[in-house]
Amino acid sequence: MKKILTANISGGTKISGYEALKKTLSMRPEEVAFMVERSGLRGRGGGGFPAGLKWKFLPQNSRGTIYLICNADEGEPGTFKDRHIMEFDPHLLIEGMVIAAYAVGAKQGFIYLRGEYGWIAKFLPKAIDEAVREGLLGDNILGSGFSFYIDVFRGAGSYVCGEETALIESLEGKPGRPRLRPPFPGTNGLYGKPTLVHNVTTFSCIPFIIQNGPDAFKAASSTGRGGTKLFSISGHVNKPGLYEYPMGTSLRELIYEAAGGIKGGKELKAVIPGGLSTPILRADEIDVSMDFDTLAAVKTMLGSGGIIVMDETVSIPRVAQKAARFYAHESCGQCAPCREGTAMIKLLLDRMVNGQGEQDDLDQVMRLCRYINGSTICAFGYAVSLPIAAMIRKFRNEFEALLENR
Amino acid sequence: MKEELKDIINRLAERFPEKESALLPALCYLQNRDGYVSEEGMKSVAVILDLPEARVFSTASFYSMLNLKPEGKYIIQICTNVVCTLLTENPLLEYISNSLGIREGEVTPDGLFSIKEVECLGACGYAPAMHINEERYENLTFESVDEIIGSIRKSELI
Known part of the structure; x- marks a missing residue:
């Protein structure tokens, strides 16, 4: 792993560094925000929303309460990047949060940690205590007069809480059901107050940007836009x-050079490029630059950067079935198209894979995917319909074979 | 007992600008204490946090890690998502199910184990994976699973 972002913190027990924070405290908050905006940093959780723009949605120069939330509800299948940042370099995250808090005027921050990451819930508070002890967090940070506090909040098992408004609901002690927007969290977030939510990895990019400048961050990508990217490669x-790797590295290079190629000398069949919710690519589609815009142009997404590699032995209908079961289980249930649609898709795929499919089932699944698309409060609808429709479109013969052989 | 719970939950609530945020931590506390979240416990939490009971029940039932009925002393949580099942010929769930003689959602007669099918545990690079209570286990094989379960059984005999 190229240590580009993990600048100078030894992680865990001994603290050194926080150089970017020291630099930050010598700047005006708007200068810090301007650097982040110029860096072109885009949200690393999956959405890819420009971070600088998100900061502008917050009240500017306000004396009112602004909350800062770190989204550590990493649940996108195929993704394990935030976990490793928190395990190996928690101070990078803390530093990024303090810098962002200084820039936007937040006094209180929360790290919303997914419930399943119990071992991280044990030591993250220790890292926070270390930072407080060293004067890098808490009252009057490094004598600057600026104070900021972080508390860890542990979730209790819900995929949809990774959606920022569902996460806020959860933090308020409610079921994690996404909110209708507008209003956006930038004006009406936690307890109705302006709130900035970023993914663990997004916050962790900020110290590099402040320390080395926005141009250095851009130059760290192979496209000249947007720094490096953490890729979780599995399968x-x-x-x-x-x-x-640099943002914009080719998918082929990541699979064959970084991850050492396909296991057992088998042939590659397909790749899910950015977590289970992103549309699948065939083996002949992997000469593609892994960045937000290029992947959008080939009708998939960079998402969380969770690359799931599948060899020739994999049955795509089975993958679709697993995915459908996952979404049907995790739908929060408030929008009928998603609640009923995911349940129907699961039922249809289950019976197809079990050899009991009807001739019309495949078209029925495609119709359901179209109905769900765009008719739900949150992006969960797309997260179900786009990848399942892509599996059927690109591997239709495998699904049809299940119907013919019955 | 009631007073003690009140103190603990009030302390949890002090951490937050609004005390409703202490609901999920309070329910997790009950589960740690009792092994599950009981109806009686939920009612107490509602009183202490001054929330409607319906609100407490709806939150408690939304999250998959909260158990509303007693479980085994060791809850085996097996990931059955795409990557973990790509990498095992015979799904781990079926294997553990057979070896313990219980199905998903059931508890062994001795009360020692229960099995839960869970969503992606963020261990796809180290699949297949499972958690037993708060412990995580990665890169599993049938042999290592046998060993893990065997050592728990042994520790329970002592």
Whole structure:
């Protein structure tokens, strides 16, 4: 792993560094925000929304309460980047949060940690205590007069809480059901107050940007836009794991060079490029630059950067079935198209894979995907319909074979 | 007992600008204490946090890690998502199910184990994976699963 972002913190027990924070405190908050805006940093959780623009939605120069939330509800299947940042370099995240808080005028921050990450819930508070002890967090940070506090909030098992308004609901002690927007969290977030939510990895990019400048961040990508990217590579590769590469690295290079190629010398069949919710690519589509815009142009998404590699032995209908079961289980249930649609898709795929499908089932699944698209409060609808429709479109013969053989 | 719970939950509430935020931590506390979240416990939490009971029940039932009925002492949580099942020929769930003689959602007669099918545990690079209570286990094989379950059984005999 290329250590580009993990600048100078030894992680965990001994604290050194926080150089970017020291620099930040010598700048005006708007200068800090301007650097982040110029860096072109886009949200690393999956949405890819420009971070600088999100900051502008907050009240500017306000004396009112602004909350800062770190979204550590990492639940997108195929993704394990935030976990490793928190395990190996928690101070990078803390530093990024303090810098962002200084820039936007937040006094209180929360790290919303997914419930399943119990071991991280044990030591993250220790890292926070270390930072407080060293005067890097808490009252009057490094004598600057600026104070900021972080508390860890542990979730209790819900995929949809990764959606920022569902996360806010959860933090307020409610079921994690996404809110209708507008209003956006920038004006009406936690307890109705302006709130900035970023993913763990987004916050963790900020210290590099402040320390080395927005141009250095842009130059760290191969496209000249947007720094490095953490790729979680899993599935049928020789060296699964987390890799940091320039944004825009080709998918082929990530699979064959970073992750050491396909296990057991088998042929590649398909790749899910950015977490289970992103549309699948065929083996002949992997000469593609892994950045937000290029992947959007080929009708998929960079998403969380969770690359799931599948060899020739994999049955795509089975993958679609697993995905459908996952979404049907995790739908929060408030929008009928998603609640009923995911349940129907699951039922249809279950019976197809079990050899009991009807001739019309495949078209029925495609119709359901179209109905769900755009008719739900949150992006969960797209997260279900786009990847399942893509699996059927690109591997239709495998699904049809299930119907013919019955 | 009631007073103690009140103190604990009030302390949890102090951490937050609004005390309603202490609801999920309070329910997790009850689960840690009792092994599950009981109806009686939920009612107490509603009183202490001054929330409608319906609100407490609806939150408690939304989250998959909160158990509303007693479970085994060791809850085996097996990931059955795409990557974990790509990498095992025979799904781990079926294997553990067979070896313990219970199905998903059931508890062994001795009360020691229960099995839960769970969503992606963020261990796709180290699949297949499972958690037993708060412990995580990665890169599993049938042999290592046998060993893990065997050592828990052994520790319970002592």
